[in-house]
Ligand SMILES: Cc1cc2nc3c(=O)[nH]c(=O)nc-3n(C[C@H](O)[C@H](O)[C@H](O)COP(=O)(O)OP(=O)(O)OC[C@H]3O[C@@H](n4cnc5c(N)ncnc54)[C@H](O)[C@@H]3O)c2cc1C
């Protein structure tokens with residue numbers, strides 16, 4: 001599984017971190033950091049994060 | 063094969079289809095939606111899409127704003143441009159505007175809400191609302207630089223339109239019947255700060271005032287030329303935006319014994335009260351959130367279609383497969399955001415229920431609002447909501463968890 005965030009769209013809402021804190025994190029600078037190759041056990045949380053992103057910037061690839 | 067029919071092809075309709083699949087529903091799903099477009103994202107319609115799209119045709123807007131759909135819904139049948147006009151829940155079927163009847167085993171009500179209009183006659187030209195893509199496409203060309211825009215209603219949509227139109231060079235007045243803008247959502251204190259901030263950009267705020275009359279442009283009886291308020295103030299207007307709240311789309315469900323006062327009353331499993339084979343999701347659903355109290359309410363926040371769909375799909379699939387449902391009660395942690403000029407307002411919980419507001423970080427000064435403000439909202443002493451203005455997202459989780467801890471549900 002691969003996670004891609006479209007940086008051009010991302011507007012640092014932080015909703016992804018709330019849904020999947022092991023994969024997405026808002027750094028001290030307020031900018032998004034994330035794990036591109038997360039553990040498969042995170043799948044549900046990542047899908048929740050993709051749903052919750054107001055900019056729909058998160059893409060989950062198989 | 064059995065079939066679930068979803069009425070409404072907005073965000074809630076899409077999320078319901080996806081969550082039915084995620085809950086193990088592998089039989090037919092049919093979505094009936096009145097708008098001609100695939101489900102799209104509404105928040106940009108009052109923000110960046112309104113100012114940024116230019117004169118592109120509606121399909122271009124629809125393509126840009128369309129939700130990405132999960133691969134699991136590739137085999138879902140979408141009948142767009144199809145309005146459902148009636149339902150017989152006893153016989154398990156709905157009727158479309160063209161007379162077609164569609165039977166179902168399970169029904170998802172996802173028909174959302176529509177903009178209310180001012181109940182004032184008068185010229186129709188120059189009057190707008192903002193709910194759908196078609197509304198935004200119609201409004202956008204009227205927001206020319208220099209245009210005199212009167213926004214009726216100072217709630218979130220009204221203030222966002224006012225902010226966007228100002229950024230587009232319009233001269234904007236907001237008319238709000240309450241004593242301040244954004245009061246219902248943010249309370250007097252923070253609502254007042256945002257209102258003063260917007261005034262600083264030249265938006266004229268007329269609060270405690272209602273619209274009495276709409277007068278035409280002299281010689282053009284079909285075109286609005288001015289707005290007359292209850293205190294006889296006359297506001298010349300090229301554009302009137304009616305942002306005066308919404309009405310749930312429930313007429314098609316009449317005569318089935320459902321409680322349709324302000325949306326569809328749901329039980330704690332999001333089933334329409336009295337029906338195990340019918341659930342409601344999104345803006346149209348009225349439900350109790352045990353985190354806060356036992357009063358059923360509709361919640362018009364963007365997170366709600368997703369949260370309700372996830373839970374309701376589980377309820378419906380369990381009912382249709384005769385499986386027990388031992389999940390805890392539905393208790394979403396609602397959140398809301400709003401963008402107005404350089405402000406990003408973010409809320410968690412239910413600030414609208416509070417009786418006491420304290421600023422815990424930042425200063426309650428409209429000029430300092432862009433530097434960041436955190437307000438805590440209490441009801442009977444208990445924290446029920448937080449509002450963050452221009453606070454970087456690295457503090458959002460911690461603030462949300464405060465509400466989660468005091469309102470565990
Ligand atoms: C301009 C605007 C800006 C917003 N900004 C924000 C924001 O910044 N932050 C935030 O948290 N929320 C925001 N929201 C709220 C958020 O977009 C809504 O909560 C969300 O769209 C609700 O989705 P829904 O699917 O429940 O309802 P809707 O989006 O109303 O969808 C319902 C669909 O059902 C269709 N339908 C209705 N009746 C029938 C029928 N009889 N037969 C067939 N189809 C039918 C309708 O045509 C519609 O397409 C905003 C909303 C608007 C309009």
Ligand code: SF4
Pocket residue numbers: 005009010011012013014015016017024032052053054055056057058
């Ligand atoms: S929720 Fe979306 S916009 Fe917000 S930080 Fe995550 S990816 Fe970016």
